[in-house]
Amino acid sequence: MVRAPQVQSTAKSLSCRSSLIMSSQPDQLILSANSGSSSLKISLYALAPKGSNSDEPVELLLKSSISSISAPPAQFTFKTITGTPKEANDKDEVPSIHDHASAFEHFLQHLKDGAGIDRDRITHICHRVVHGGDYRDPVELSTHAYKHIEKLSDLAPLHNGAALSVIQGCVNALPNVKSIAFFDTAFHRTIPPYVSAYPIDQAVAKERGLKKYGFHGLSYSFILRSVQRYLQKPAEEMNVILLHLGSGASVCCVQNGKSLDTSMGLTPLSGLPGATRAGAIDPSLIFHYTNKAGRITHDPSAAANLHVTQAEDILNTKSGWKALCGTTDFGEITQRAFASPDADFAPVPNPLDGDPLSEPSPEMLAFSIFADRIQGYIGSYFLKLQGNVDAVVFSGGIGERSQQLRKVVCDRIACLGFSAISETRNNAVDDTPGTVVDIGAGRPEDERRRMLVCRTDEQVRSNSATSSSDRC
Numbered sequence: 001m002v003r004a005p006q007v008q009s010t011a012k013s014l015s016c017r018s019s020l021i022m023s024s025q026p027d028q029l030i031l032s033a034n035s036g037s038s039s040l041k042i043s044l045y046a047l048a049p050k051g052s053n054s055d056e057p058v059e060l061l062l063k064s065s066i067s068s069i070s071a072p073p074a075q076f077t078f079k080t081i082t083g084t085p086k087e088a089n090d091k092d093e094v095p096s097i098h099d100h101a102s103a104f105e106h107f108l109q110h111l112k113d114g115a116g117i118d119r120d121r122i123t124h125i126c127h128r129v130v131h132g133g134d135y136r137d138p139v140e141l142s143t144h145a146y147k148h149i150e151k152l153s154d155l156a157p158l159h160n161g162a163a164l165s166v167i168q169g170c171v172n173a174l175p176n177v178k179s180i181a182f183f184d185t186a187f188h189r190t191i192p193p194y195v196s197a198y199p200i201d202q203a204v205a206k207e208r209g210l211k212k213y214g215f216h217g218l219s220y221s222f223i224l225r226s227v228q229r230y231l232q233k234p235a236e237e238m239n240v241i242l243l244h245l246g247s248g249a250s251v252c253c254v255q256n257g258k259s260l261d262t263s264m265g266l267t268p269l270s271g272l273p274g275a276t277r278a279g280a281i282d283p284s285l286i287f288h289y290t291n292k293a294g295r296i297t298h299d300p301s302a303a304a305n306l307h308v309t310q311a312e313d314i315l316n317t318k319s320g321w322k323a324l325c326g327t328t329d330f331g332e333i334t335q336r337a338f339a340s341p342d343a344d345f346a347p348v349p350n351p352l353d354g355d356p357l358s359e360p361s362p363e364m365l366a367f368s369i370f371a372d373r374i375q376g377y378i379g380s381y382f383l384k385l386q387g388n389v390d391a392v393v394f395s396g397g398i399g400e401r402s403q404q405l406r407k408v409v410c411d412r413i414a415c416l417g418f419s420a421i422s423e424t425r426n427n428a429v430d431d432t433p434g435t436v437v438d439i440g441a442g443r444p445e446d447e448r449r450r451m452l453v454c455r456t457d458e459q460v461r462s463n464s465a466t467s468s469s470d471r472c
Helices: 011-024 100-115 143-151 160-173 184-190 202-208 217-231 285-290 308-317 320-325 330-339 362-384 396-401 403-416 423-427 458-467
Strands: 029-035 040-047 058-067 074-080 089-094 122-129 178-183 240-244 250-255 258-262 391-395 436-438 450-454
Touching (some): 058 100, 143 160, 160 178, 184 217, 217 240, 217 436, 217 450, 217 458, 250 362, 320 362, 330 362, 330 403, 362 403, 391 403, 396 450, 403 450
Parallel strands (some): 029 122, 122 178, 391 450
Antiparallel strands (some): 074 089, 240 250
């Protein structure tokens, strides 16, 4: 069974120790690393000053991102926010970056040259790790913990391996810094067994750790905390449906402040489709997709010798809207979809109400599939919550930016008693200040089921947990 080994400290004691270190030496800093398959996002934080009006105990100093690591030249951005000796807003191509370790080393060098900050001021590094298996809390990384995460890489092939590369790079470059792993799966540890279990031989399932884990947990933790503050309601009374919509997308059902269900499962592949992921499909599809007959058949002679890794590669990296319309940019897909000549099929604002027998453009098909699957999960989770839902919350790059998608989904779920959407508020989200934005048409104080947008930040959540003393 994929069980978490004993670790050096629990989340509570780890948070306490970090708080004492940071509070006694306020000039020291916390760094957050979020690794993608070909990208690395880094943020640097300091403790928020005492008496600060900030909702979080940390204050952002700067952000950096490195993209196209596996397809050089890598694109490097570096932007200071506040409180740094030097100001910088740099964008460069860096041919010398060829993997995550060299990307991290380039960042550390630029930290000194571009912002005037010495790497020795960093005392803690928070790593987002997608799959933590049965780890229930953040852990200070040891050799044992590292090997456990390494064993789980096959369950999150696009992310865990990259995170481990950065962790190793941090150990090499900053050997005296404490590295702490925060797991997306930990948020969903409250999912009950009747939801997390698959209807297969449970002896085999338990031995191999085959169950629903759920992902995007750091994002959902941040969203839940932000919405709870916005609605001024105790967390333990919150019933919400959270949408993390990006190139990887999922939905989460939260009952009484805890995860009850989520769309992703054993791996991030299940659930909603994404930029390159197929999402939930009939498991037998992959065998018909790859057979030698070129059609659906159960003839054994037509079967391909398909390895698990090949199937995962097809469903993880060669599917989704990239397979449908040749791009992973959902903004571009939306623009093409609503500018396409399929006026009869796609009457704005809701393509799902079009003629079901019409043949849509590839872009409209991708948009409509995504919107349809989202509304399906919302409807399912509405029933699980017995209609007792405080809000549906859009987040993630697509959820926060796509006015059209929000409009389509909100119109489709209005029949459940959710607030009608305000065109003005929905179109002005980008220009509206605050972490949470209400896009409902009515007066917020009169609405029972709200439509909200939350600007999620996974890195703030992990850094807050590391520095906050309110958990001690």
